[in-house]
Amino acid sequence: MRYIYILCVLFIVGCTTNIKNSNDEVTFNLKHSYYKDYETKLSSHTEQNILLLFQPLPGKIFGTPTLEYLYQTKLKDSSEFLLILPSNIDLLAETFENDALTIKPKSTKILRLGTFHYLARYNDLVGGGSFIENDTGKDLLLVYFSNAIKITGTVYEGNESFKHDIIVKKPGWHWLEATETFEGNYKIKKYTGNVNNIEFISYIKDS
Numbered sequence: 001m002r003y004i005y006i007l008c009v010l011f012i013v014g015c016t017t018n019i020k021n022s023n024d025e026v027t028f029n030l031k032h033s034y035y036k037d038y039e040t041k042l043s044s045h046t047e048q049n050i051l052l053l054f055q056p057l058p059g060k061i062f063g064t065p066t067l068e069y070l071y072q073t074k075l076k077d078s079s080e081f082l083l084i085l086p087s088n089i090d091l092l093a094e095t096f097e098n099d100a101l102t103i104k105p106k107s108t109k110i111l112r113l114g115t116f117h118y119l120a121r122y123n124d125l126v127g128g129g130s131f132i133e134n135d136t137g138k139d140l141l142l143v144y145f146s147n148a149i150k151i152t153g154t155v156y157e158g159n160e161s162f163k164h165d166i167i168v169k170k171p172g173w174h175w176l177e178a179t180e181t182f183e184g185n186y187k188i189k190k191y192t193g194n195v196n197n198i199e200f201i202s203y204i205k206d207s
Contacts, residue, residue: 026173028083028142031134031199032075047119050075050202053126054083055114059094061143061176061188062157065114081200085113085173090146101153101164109146117202127203131175133191134199139178140191147171160184 034047053072055065070089073081093109115129131140151166163181166189168174175191175198 024087025084026087028085028195028198030081030083030131032079032081033199033201034204035201036204047075047202047204051118052081052129052200052202053116053118054085055116056089056092057112057114058092059096059110061096061110061112061141070113083200085144087172089144093144093146096149096151098153098155100155101151104150105147108149110149111144113142113144115200119204129200129202132199132201133177133193134197138193140198141176141178141188142173143176144173145171160186163187165189 032052051072051074053069055067055069057063057065070086071084073083075081089111090109093111095106096103096108096110097106115131116126117129118126131142132138133140145168148170149166149168151164153164155162155164161184162178163186165187166176168190175195176188177191177193178186178188181187
């Protein structure tokens with residue numbers, strides 16, 4: 001399912017602009033790994049000066065990000081990094097609208113964090129990435145909500161379905177999990193696992 005929210009297209013780094021963070025920030029201490037594809041971890045792989053990029057998707061959970069970035073950080077040999085985001089991003093977030101879903105309240109603004117990386121050997125193109133739960137490989141999303149919200153209903157994308165059962169009790173950044181209940185059918189809900197077990201993975205074209 002990751003291809004739904006890990007874009008197949010590649011973005012040119014030079015087109016992005018930086019969004020200045022507010023004084024109030026939230027910090028996530030995350031692990032980082034390399035994968036050859038969606039299933040194959042490159043346990044001994046290292047890259048020099050990989051740049052992790054985080055671009056916003058205002059008003060949606062799936063789709064294409066804007067050509068701005070909320071945060072970027074360069075890794076050298078480290079397998080951990082800090083992700084620092086504004087704690088309140090209402091000015092950039094947009095109202096979440098989807099006719100297939102019941103959204104309460106409808107005025108809620110959201111913003112999902114897009115996940116990418118850059119290597120010089122990509123010839124100025126950006127590669128994909130994603131958040132996962134380290135021990136299970138479960139797909140995770142980091143989404144900002146402007147207020148408490150309840151989202152229910154099912155969205156269909158091709159041969160796949162995404163049942164939403166999201167309950168967020170306060171505004172801010174929240175982790176969501178996408179679990180495959182049976183082939184081609186997924187349930188999206190608030191993540192209740194250990195936040196210390198979340199990992200960012202970069203997809204490397206070759207090892």
